[in-house]
Amino acid sequence: MSSPTPPLNPPAAANDVAQRPSDSQWGEIVQQLGAEIAGPLSAALERIHQLSATGQIDRQGLRTLKESVQLAREAGMVGQQLARLASGRLRLSRERVHLTQVLRGVLAQRSRETQARGIQVRQVLKPIEVIADGSLLFSLLNAMMDWALINTHSSLELRLDLTPWPAKARLVCRFAHRAMDLADTRADLAPPPLLNSLTWRLVEQTALTMGVLPLREDESSITVLTLEFPNTLSDEPGVALPERPRDDPTPSHNSKPLAGCHLLIVSPRRELRVQIQEAIRHMGLIVDVVGNMDEAALFCQDGLPHGILFENAQRGPALERLRAEVLGEVPNFCFVEVLDQEHLTQLSTATSDHMARISRTNIADALPSVLLFELSKSL
Numbered sequence: 001m002s003s004p005t006p007p008l009n010p011p012a013a014a015n016d017v018a019q020r021p022s023d024s025q026w027g028e029i030v031q032q033l034g035a036e037i038a039g040p041l042s043a044a045l046e047r048i049h050q051l052s053a054t055g056q057i058d059r060q061g062l063r064t065l066k067e068s069v070q071l072a073r074e075a076g077m078v079g080q081q082l083a084r085l086a087s088g089r090l091r092l093s094r095e096r097v098h099l100t101q102v103l104r105g106v107l108a109q110r111s112r113e114t115q116a117r118g119i120q121v122r123q124v125l126k127p128i129e130v131i132a133d134g135s136l137l138f139s140l141l142n143a144m145m146d147w148a149l150i151n152t153h154s155s156l157e158l159r160l161d162l163t164p165w166p167a168k169a170r171l172v173c174r175f176a177h178r179a180m181d182l183a184d185t186r187a188d189l190a191p192p193p194l195l196n197s198l199t200w201r202l203v204e205q206t207a208l209t210m211g212v213l214p215l216r217e218d219e220s221s222i223t224v225l226t227l228e229f230p231n232t233l234s235d236e237p238g239v240a241l242p243e244r245p246r247d248d249p250t251p252s253h254n255s256k257p258l259a260g261c262h263l264l265i266v267s268p269r270r271e272l273r274v275q276i277q278e279a280i281r282h283m284g285l286i287v288d289v290v291g292n293m294d295e296a297a298l299f300c301q302d303g304l305p306h307g308i309l310f311e312n313a314q315r316g317p318a319l320e321r322l323r324a325e326v327l328g329e330v331p332n333f334c335f336v337e338v339l340d341q342e343h344l345t346q347l348s349t350a351t352s353d354h355m356a357r358i359s360r361t362n363i364a365d366a367l368p369s370v371l372l373f374e375l376s377k378s379l
Contacts, residue, residue, distance in 0.1 A: 026086055029201055033079040036198050040071035077286055078198045081139070081260050084284065085205045092133040092210065096233065099130045099137070099169055100160060106141045107158075108330050113149065113303030120155040128160060128169045131231035132210060135376075139260045140206045144173060144225065147199040151192070151223065153179045162232065169229035178221040191218040259284030261375050266296045266310035272338070272360065276309065279367045293318035300326065307334030307375050334374040338363070347373055 047065040051057045057065070084090070107121060114121055130137075148156055154176035163170050177192055195218060203225075207214040213228040263280070267273055268291040277287060288305065290296050293314050299305075304326060310319065315337075326333050334348075336356045343359040345366045351357065356374050358366055 029082060029086075029198075029205075032198055032201065033075060033082070036075040037072050037079075040068040040075070044068035044072070075198055077260075078202050080284065081143075081202055082198070082205060084259055085209050090136075090209065092136065094131050094231075095134050097130055097132050097134050097137055098127070099132075099171075099229065100125050100127045102134075102137060103141055103158070103160065103171070105330070105332075106138070106145060109304055109306065110142075110145050110149075111329060112300065114156075116302040117149060119149060119152060121158065122155055123158045123160075125158070125160040126162065128162065129233040130169050130229045131233065132212075132229065135258065136206060136210050140203065140210065140212070140227075142260060143199060143202045143206055144227070147197070147203050148173055148175055148225075150197070150199060151175065151177050151195055153177065163228065167232055169232040171227040171229075173225045173227075175223055176221050177218070177223045191223070195223060258372060258375050260286065261307070262286040262288070262305040263371070263375075264296060264299060264305040264308045265289045266291075266293060266308060266314050267338075268292060269311070272311060275360070275363055276338070276367065279363045280371060283368055283371070285371075293322060297322045304330065304333070307336065307371065309336040309338065309371075312337055312339045332377045334371075334377065336367075336370060336374060345370065348377075 044065055047057070047061060047068070050061070103125060107123065152175035157172075157174040159170075159172040159174075161170055162168065177195055204214050207227060211230055213230075215226040215228070217224045263285050265273055265276055265287060267276075267289075273289050280287070286305075288299065290299055293310070293316065296308065296310070297318065300322065308322075308326075323335060334356070336358065339357060339359050341359065342361065343357060345359065345362050346357045347370065348354045348356045356370055358370055
């Protein structure tokens with residue numbers, strides 16, 4: 001797969017950034033966003049011109065065209081998440097979150113993707129709790145995985161432990177950003193441009209927004225990212241539960257708390273797909289669409305979304321097979337069934353098969369709330 005166009009001015013390492021970016025730094029991010037969208041789209045447009053001229057496209061050309069469009073789409077979605085961080089409208093919650101469990105959940109969710117890429121994830125994780133915004137923590141860990149999986153030429157090594165006193169949760173992600181047999185030992189060798197992509201910007205800015213310190217070291221062939229969480233809960237002496245600020249008494253004021261979550265819609269009916277997408281457009285979800293359960297199973301082979309929403313007509317053996325496989329990997333995975341007939345809206349906690357249900361007539365009013373509850377179970 002071709003790499004996104006590198007930024008004109010590569011971003012500084014996280015070590016050099018001690019606070020939220022200035023207006024000029026956000027300007028650089030916007031410039032980088034334009035470059036990473038325009039580069040793949042230019043390649044796609046060139047392929048389309050060739051197709052128009054010849055009336056033919058081979059399998060490799062079609063694959064390249066699809067990859068170019070996908071790169072541009074991914075850059076656009078990362079840009080949306082960065083814009084959310086830059087808006088200044090986020091009110092972060094302060095919740096007690098089991099960092100280890102959230103990280104393990106993310107790794108389970110991404111296991112198909114790592115296996116499809118042939119990447120082994122080695123993990124040594126101590127049980128640690130932190131005070132943090134749960135949805136932003138989920139976004140941070142997923143962005144870290146996106147960035148690491150794109151850049152690694154080796155296995156991923158993840159270690160979660162505590163720093164010496166004062167104890168802070170420390171998550172270390174280590175990988176080789178060059179193939180080990182091709183690694184250049186020169187100390188002055190610049191890191192690959194892809195390490196400083198928009199995805200890195202998202203990791204960096206999400207961390208800083210949360211008050212998490214991102215420290216990154218790039219050696220000749222190895223990259224090590226360390227995330228330090230300031231508000232850590234521990235049984236160690238002297239580590240106390242931080243008090244919740246008086247001006248933020250409730251645990252969830254975060255605008256678009258599911259931004260970046262990935263939903264797969266399964267329906268052959270365009271009018272239903274449009275109705276669903278209109279109802280959830282404001283939620284910041286990443287949405288993909290397939291026509292039936294066989295296509296859904298094929299879609300999930302290379303990586304799971306965070307939830308699957310399907311119309312009732314798709315019930316059958318293909319759904320049961322896919323559901324059994326997915327729940328075997330991610331027990332809290334979100335499935336939502338849409339029915340044409342009148343039906344009481346039900347959450348998964350209220351049904352015998354633990355599957356949420358909603359009538360099509362209630363999509364506009366109730367679907368956002370249903371998805372907020374169901375997708376949040378895995379956060």
